[in-house]
Amino acid sequence: MSIEVKVPVLGESVSEATVGQWLKQPGEAVALDEPIASLETDKVAVEVPSPVAGIMGAHIAAEGDTVAVGALLGLIETSGVATSPSPAPAAAAAPAAAVAADDAAALSPAVRRAVLEHGIDPATVKGTGKDGRLTKEDVLAAAVAKQAAPVVAAPAPAPAPVVSVSGERREERVKMTRLRQTIAKRLKSAQETAAMLTTFNDVDMSAVMEARAKYKDVFEKKHGVKLGLMSFFAKASVLALKDIPAVNAQMQGDEIVYFDYVDISVAVSAPNGLVVPVVRDVDKMSFAGIEKAIAEYGKKARDGTLTMADMAGGTFTISNGGVFGGLMSTPIINPPQSAVLGLHRIEDRPVVRDGQIVVRPMMYIALSYDHRIIDGREAVTALKTIKEAIEDPTRLLIDM
Numbered sequence: 493m494s495i496e497v498k499v500p501v502l503g504e505s506v507s508e509a510t511v512g513q514w515l516k517q518p519g520e521a522v523a524l525d526e527p528i529a530s531l532e533t534d535k536v537a538v539e540v541p542s543p544v545a546g547i548m549g550a551h552i553a554a555e556g557d558t559v560a561v562g563a564l565l566g567l568i569e570t571s572g573v574a575t576s577p578s579p580a581p582a583a584a585a586a587p588a589a590a591v592a593a594d595d596a597a598a599l600s601p602a603v604r605r606a607v608l609e610h611g612i613d614p615a616t617v618k619g620t621g622k623d624g625r626l627t628k629e630d631v632l633a634a635a636v637a638k639q640a641a642p643v644v645a646a647p648a649p650a651p652a653p654v655v656s657v658s659g660e661r662r663e664e665r666v667k668m669t670r671l672r673q674t675i676a677k678r679l680k681s682a683q684e685t686a687a688m689l690t691t692f693n694d695v696d697m698s699a700v701m702e703a704r705a706k707y708k709d710v711f712e713k714k715h716g717v718k719l720g721l722m723s724f725f726a727k728a729s730v731l732a733l734k735d736i737p738a739v740n741a742q743m744q745g746d747e748i749v750y751f752d753y754v755d756i757s758v759a760v761s762a763p764n765g766l767v768v769p770v771v772r773d774v775d776k777m778s779f780a781g782i783e784k785a786i787a788e789y790g791k792k793a794r795d796g797t798l799t800m801a802d803m804a805g806g807t808f809t810i811s812n813g814g815v816f817g818g819l820m821s822t823p824i825i826n827p828p829q830s831a832v833l834g835l836h837r838i839e840d841r842p843v844v845r846d847g848q849i850v851v852r853p854m855m856y857i858a859l860s861y862d863h864r865i866i867d868g869r870e871a872v873t874a875l876k877t878i879k880e881a882i883e884d885p886t887r888l889l890i891d892m
Contacts, residue, residue: 495544495568499559502533506800508560509533510670516548522568529565532670536767536798546570556667606631628795675766682825687863690822691871695879697838697853700724703885715780721835722758723782725810727888728881729833730754730775732874733808738866739831739859739874740807748865757806757826758786762793768826769798770806814838820856830865833878834858 502509509531516528527539528548549567553559606612606628617634619626668676682688704719711719733740733754741750754775757768769789774782792798809826814837823834834857841854859875881887 493570494549495546495570497528497540497543497565497568499531499561499563499565500538500540501561502531502538502800506533506561508558509538511553511555511557511559511565512537512669513555514551514566515539516542518548518550520548522546522548528568530796531559533800536800536803537671537796538800540565542568544568544570558670603628603631606635671767678827679824682827685827686825686830688825688860689863689868689871690858690860691868691875692820692856692858693875693879695855695857695882696843697855697882699885700882701838701853711780715784717780717783717787719779720783720786722786722810722812723779724882724885724888725833725835725878726756726771726774726782727779728878729756729808729810731881731887731891732877734775735877736866736870736874738870739861741830741865742807742828743830743862743865744828751807753807755805755807757809757829758789759809759811759826760790760793762798763796767793767798767803768806768809769793769802770804772805809833810835814855821858823858823860825860825862830862831871831874832860833875834860 499509510533512530512532514529516522516526522528522542522545524543524545525541528542529540531538531540547569549569551566552564553566559565603614603626612631612634614626614631617626617630618624620630621627700721704721708719711717737750738748740754741748743749753773755770755772756774757770759766759768769792771777771782771785771789777785789798789802792802806826806829809823809829809832811823811832812835813821813823814835818836819839820836821834823832825832836856836858838853838855840851842849843852843854844850845852857875857878859871859878861871
């Protein structure tokens with residue numbers, strides 16, 4: 493019996509996707525709810541689970557095809573699938589590879605991806621997760637051990653000489669993913685629609701760095717997460733957005749919508765491109781709560797498990813180009829938001845304090861904003877508020 497697998501509902505306003513990868517090939521065993529294909533929408537990658545246990549049948553849609561919600565993706569064959577234990581002789585003769593395949597069927601998407609990437613047989617790895625299940629860390633540890641193990645092999649024949657062609661030039665054409673296409677369209681649309689302008693300032697990071705050095709160990713011990721810079725800048729941004737509501741507003745038609753809450757989109761680098769999951773109600777969160785939310789989104793972005801709900805909304809964006817070594821940039825607004833804060837690398841620079849030239853850890857910060865609804869005075873004031881809060885973190889505690 494053939495069971496149809498169709499494109500699932502992908503989220504509000506998303507009507508189609510691109511088949512990114514088939515995770516199961518025809519003839520392979522499939523477990524109930526096991527991911528069989530990965531779809532790329534204009535926001536996130538979505539895995540399609542199998543509705544039944546069986547054997548992967550025909551792929552109706554090929555990798556790279558654009559498919560609409562409800563369209564037929566492929567077939568799962570359930571006829572002839574064993575429902576009782578096989579006779580003992582057959583079981584004894586079963587190859588080890590079949591056992592590994594059964595174990596792989598129970599792996600989570602992140603673990604399965606790590607197994608395939610590092611070429612690890614899950615049957616040879618002892619799981620440390622709940623009920624002995626494999627974790628991603630187990631697979632990575634096995635991969636490290638595999639690389640460290642000495643390899644004994646027969647002497648290989650001398651390789652044939654490689655002849656290089658002087659002046660050889662090559663080109664490679666790679667189709668843009670749907671996510672990359674959408675990023676391109678949204679960024680270009682932001683430039684064409686918004687009256688975008690950027691204002692700059694610099695920040696003395698001494699106080700924040702001293703606070704992190706003093707409390708990082710006890711903070712991590714108590715909360716189970718590292719004390720990073722993002723929580724400080726998120727808290728500082730809340731002060732600025734509360735003082736200057738226009739920076740936390742959006743233009744919708746001929747109206748300006750002001751929000752009495754702060755949902756911050758945090759730009760995260762994912763394998764397929766930049767994504768901006770949203771940390772909600774940041775104005776009500778603690779430092780630990782912010783750091784935990786950002787860390788969880790970072791992990792989900794790396795594992796490819798971000799959902800549509802994770803990406804929806806947002807009233808303001810923080811983008812940290814400093815982690816890649818950027819000194820200064822003009823970040824682009826994330827529509828329909830009206831402003832984005834850009835952070836950059838920290839470096840020691842000479843500055844004047846009380847008439848003396850001293851060395852301080854400095855960072856350039858930038859605020860790009862939509863001049864249609866945010867005046868220059870408001871933008872400069874908001875960025876100055878962020879600067880002052882970072883240079884004197886006590887302001888974050890007393891809401892100044």
